[in-house]
Amino acid sequence: MVTRGEVGVSDEKRDAILKAIDELDYRPNAMARGLVQRQTRILGIMVSDLQNPFFAAVVSGIQERAEERGFRVLITTGDRTPSVEESAIENLLELRVDGLILASPRADDDVIARAGRSVPVVVLNRDTSDDTSDSVTNDNLAGAHLAVEHLVSFGHRRIAFIEGGAGAGARIRHQGYLSAMHDFGLADEILTAEGRHTEEGGYRGAMDLLKLRDLPTAVFASNDLCAIGAMNAFEEAGLSIPEDVSLIGYDNNRMAALRHISLTTIDQPGDDMGRSAVDRLTERIDEDRTEPRHDVVAPSLVVRSTTGPPRFEAKS
Amino acid sequence: MVTRGEVGVSDEKRDAILKAIDELDYRPNAMARGLVQRQTRILGIMVSDLQNPFFAAVVSGIQERAEERGFRVLITTGDRTPSVEESAIENLLELRVDGLILASPRADDDVIARAGRSVPVVVLNRDTSDDTSDSVTNDNLAGAHLAVEHLVSFGHRRIAFIEGGAGAGARIRHQGYLSAMHDFGLADEILTAEGRHTEEGGYRGAMDLLKLRDLPTAVFASNDLCAIGAMNAFEEAGLSIPEDVSLIGYDNNRMAALRHISLTTIDQPGDDMGRSAVDRLTERIDEDRTEPRHDVVAPSLVVRSTTGPPRFEAKS
DNA sequence: ATGTCCTTTTGGAACGTTCCAGGTTGCAAT
DNA sequence: ATTGCAACCTGGAACGTTCCAAAAGGACAT
Known part of the structure; x- marks a missing residue:
């Protein structure tokens, strides 16, 4: 006392x-x-992948806002593996955190729903089907559209996509790519390579593209890590970026901003999203809001040095 | 039951x-x-800077070993600020974690000592003066020596150091640089620029070096982030690496390994150090060891593309 | 002296577990 | 029948707080 x-x-x-x-x-x-x-008065946060610098930004936003709101934060990580994520979540729940933030979880929907039954949950960057928890996502559809639009504005037509596997938002970004290609009348040029939200995944995806007779003139990768992997593959193959192939990523993480990488990308404001997540949680904890809320933040284009016009003007 | x-x-x-x-x-x-x-059965871990990818490796090692030993892990971050670190530590202590790992803490010695009085503590990568807690460090002295040796082997003599401010191990790496320079008979060439363990810090340090009439032919930065910042500064100034200036970092974090960065650096096995830290803790918790133990792991040289011979052979 | 009101102090109960002692069984051996 | 000994169940104390009710003390008016 x-x-x-x-x-x-x-x-x-x-x-x-x-x-x-x-x-x-x-x-x-x-x-x-x-x-x-x-x-x-503790907020639990489960981060799917601590290796991805994007989440460092998310955590820092969460931390800042939580402090303001009088909460402490405890972090747990899921190693990109659903089962590990599940036990990490369980761990926090047994400790009776007052709220839970799941950053890009790969765990099953019902694991999330179950958690939502005991405590307010906000899911970051994953479109959650159940309506017991809130979500904060960026508009992946619009972001993907921005990316394609940027490439099209340079005159690119053969724009490939390296997808992100089970990664957060990966599916929707792919949809966004597809619909943007349609919108720009490039449905015939659609080309998707298998990938992951890791450097390794991007490397593999780019390798697959390199096997094609006709390399696309531009590549949109599902996230920055993936784009950086693709970058490595292209450079290894002796191509220069953006002269031989333009490359655009998604996230705008710290690595993308390194002058040496200087990756054109779609910015997703991780720290803002972290802050919003805390707000959604405290609304439920301290102000008993009960109807679910799904926030969508707008992505924006960040032009750096990996995109430019294709080497030869399209002749038709 | x-x-x-x-x-x-x-x-x-x-x-x-x-x-x-x-x-x-x-x-x-x-x-x-x-x-x-x-x-x-919870291990608390306080990470000074989640933005530094080196710590992602440390955490992943900790997590893996803790799981094996039947412990759960809770992470907290200190935002590179002593006061924030202190409350993060306090937070974990109030939750009564069974052990505490402090990854490169910047907090005061007595904060650490106080924590050590309540619970087993292992400090990562900081030479702790008090003998109530264990420590796991890499041999920063030897690592710094390796770095200088590598540069000397290429024929460099004018080797500058960008220091790491209050960062973990920064002081000792500086000492290592100084003593190595002495050992190689280069005491007259010693040149230290002020810096930090961030990109920004490295950028500033390099900028200071660029103001000199005679630029050193090689630069050793106190960590990888710092080296990457320096890289940016040099490139901006129109210098090419390693032709105009060789550059070596410390940590071997993920960014350094990016093909696009390809930074020569001193490897510090973050995951191994994390695993050792957990071992030290469980020895005290489950096997009641009481005499303090200070582990030192050996660093090693990783040669990539940012080091090479100086442009003009030394003529004397 | 008696009563009223205020401030400070004291003493449980409660939270959700674990752990241990003591009970109650059932069943085989005497 | 009695004893012994499992196996199982039950009940209560303990952990370190918070919170509330009740008691104790003062100051002041009647």
Whole structure:
């Protein structure tokens, strides 16, 4: 009691207690407190892949806003594996976090739904079918459209896509690519290579493209890590970017911004999304909102040095 | 009881309980359990900077080994700020984690010592003066020596160092640079630029070097992030690497390995260090070791494309 | 003296588990 | 029948807090 409100305690007694705290280096037991208060003021966050620098931005946004709102944050990671994710989530739930943020989870829908039954959950960057939890996504459809549009504006027509496997938003970005190609009258040029949201995945996807007789003049990769992998593959094959092939990614993570990489990409404001996620959570925790809310943030194009006009003007 | 050992319970009763668990979606309360057992089987880990990909490797090593040893892991981050770190540590301590790993902490020594009084602590990559906690470091002195040696082997003499500010191991790497320069008879060529363990820091440090009349022929940056920042600065100034200036970093993080960056660097096995940290902790928790232990892992040279011979042979 | 009101102090109960002691069975051996 | 000994069940204490009700003390007016 002394350590918190401090009301209704005489001065002498308080001093005595504070001194004792110091001497014994006492520390309040959060478990005992949480048990009786039935809340912990802790937000749990499960990040699917700590290796992806995009999530560092997300976490930093979450952390900042959570602090403002009087919550602490505990992070757990799922190693891009559904089963590991599941136990990471379980872990946080057993600790009775007051809210849960799942950053690009790959876990099953019903795992997420089950979590949502015990505690407010917000899912980041994955379109969740169930309506028990909130979500914060960027408009992957619009983002993919922006990417294609940018390439088209340079005169590209043969624009390939390296997809992102089970990665967050991967499917929708692919859809966005497909529909944009249609919109620009390039349905015949549609070409999708298999990939992943890792460098390795991008490398493989690009390798597959390199086997084709006619290389596309531009490539849109499902995320930045993937784009960087593709970049490696193209360079290894002796191609120069953007002269021989233009390349665009998605996320705008720190690596993309490195002057040496300087990847043209679609910006997804990770820190903002993290902040929104915390807001959605605190609305449910402190202000008992109950109807689900699905936020969509607008992506934007960041032009750097990996895109340019195709080497030969289209002649038709 | 049913959810754990399952001994001494009749079959019918167990089935009834398991069914009830499922229906109510009950989840054991880790706080209540922790309270009575006086242990949580949770390892707390405080990472000074989630933005640095080196720590992703450390965390992944920790996670892997902790799982093997039957511990769960909770991550917290300090945002490179001592005060934030301190409250992150406090947070974990109030939750009564069974052990604490501090990855490159910038917090004050006495904060760490205080934590060490309540729970086993292992400090990663920082030479801790107090002997209440264990440490796992890489041999920064030897690593720095390797870096200088490599540059000297190409014939470089004017080798500058961009230091890492308050970053982990920064001071010792600087010492290593100084002593290596002495060892190779290059004491007169010693040149240190101010820097940080961030890209920004490296950029600034390199900018300072660029102001000199005589640019050094090689630069050793205190970590990879810093080296990448320096890389940007040099390229912006129209210099090519390694023809005009050789560059070597420290850590061997994922960015350094990107084919596009391809930074020569000193490898510090982050995942191994994470695993060792967990081992040190479990020795104290489960096997009551009490004498402090300080592990030092050997760094190694990774030659990539940012180092080469100086443009003009030294004539003397 | 008695009563009222205010501030401070004291003493449980409760939170959801684990752990242990003591009970209650059932069954075989005496 | 009695004893012994499993196997199983039951009940209560404990963990370290918070929260609330009740008690104790003062100050002041009647």
